[in-house]
Amino acid sequence: MDTTIKNSNLKSEEYFINMGPQHPATHGVLRLLLTIDGEIIKKVEPDLGYIHRSIEKMCERDSYQQIVHLTDRMDYLSSHINNEAVCLTVEKALELEVPERVKVIRTIIGELTRIASHTLWWGVMGMDVGALTTYFYGFRDREMINDIFEETCGARLTMNYNIPGGLMFDIHPNFVKRVKDFIAHFKTKLPEYDTLLSGNVIFQKRTKGVGILTKEDAISFGASGPVGRGSGYSCDVRKHHPYSALDKVKFKEILKTEGDTFARYQVRVEEMWESLSIIEQLIDNIPEGDYKVATNAVIKLPKGEFYQKVETARGELGVYVVSTGTKNPYRVKFRSPGFSNISLLNHITVGGKIGDLVATMATLDIVVPDIDR
């Protein structure tokens, strides 16, 4: 783009600016090194490491039961699903079959976590593009889910409810009633999300045609979750490699082909409907039975390498464990969705404006502790 002013000696030049590490729009301690020309972005370079806690190294120190609570601190908005990933890996390695009750409860709470994460994202997404109101509406509905978690799991965010072999304790007697209340409540509130934000002309102008990611690029950058599905890349782990009770439920994988910011927005909003339908199918028939199977107090995995992937609210989380047969893992690697998704930020924002960068980052739905670990 020609940015020189006609008939003048004034010339614009590229300059460098820091966005973050303490910037509200980066959703955490993420530093973006921006090279800009006026308001046009020439280059975006994410600089990571501000919240690196070496969780993978700490896993080598811990026993398999203790690893679970560390994964709460990675992607804190889908902490239950992270816990589940580790537990599924350990159970896979031990060839342990958990009771049906555990599988169903894990799936219900996992989908509630997804809704909680998406409602928070929806609120923050609106705020990032300048609609402050959405924040309160998103948090109002998330509060009900947090209450359910607090009553059953004992914590609102870092729940640590899963243990290898099942659940830490049984669900609270009020759980089913509260979840049903929530479903009834949320079904009346979710259409408001569309009325309030999706149809708004200002919002659509900010998001449509911004940050376009093609399907080819989505695959080559390793995008997953709603980011990949917004570009038409069918990558839902729940559909392709079902785990827990997800093979028993019917749901639709939301796919949009536009690949822009608005498509990713729509994918997440429609996913909330699908999550609601999954919970509805399971909540009425939670099978009776034990909430855990007994494991040894010291869990020793057989020698070998084990991998399990799950679909968190942000995409595909993979847990890779190398065991030498001792009580500690030799190596643990987490394939986090946020890290792959942030890698395509430069690709889809170059040429756009700074305001578009904020909108695009909002729909990538990055959680910085998940990227840095």
Next chain:
Amino acid sequence: MSYFGDIYKGIKTLLTGMSVTGKYFITSRKGAITQQYPDNRDNLKMFDRFRGEVVMPHNENNEHRCTGCQKCELACPNGTIEIIWDRQIDPETGKKKKMIDKHIYHLGMCTMCGLCIEACPTDAIKWAQNFENSVYDRTKLTRVLNKPGSKLMPGVED
């Protein structure tokens, strides 16, 4: 679309959105969810399972249920629990028995994972629903859970 058509559509969608906020502006007094903390401190009740801090319940004779087996210390991921124990003579049987001297709990390090309470074979420790843990000096966050002069409850074996 024309310039004026854009303006018309913009105002229309703005009003559609404001119909939602307007509805809550009028009816919010009925369904307000804001908690008036700390004004509601007296009747604010946390859920039974809420993880506030680890405590060791004592009965009226100043007796606890901790045998000093150190399973909680082993289960803890980051060394929050330290147990100082000793072999003392049991007054009932006259034999030497493992007994705790101090059950030290570093609240400042605790991640509230609950593994110690799951590991405890005698239910000696449990969660308290207290959440107002801020202090001016961090040494106050190191707590000795067994009360001074407390003994093991008779009949508790691990």
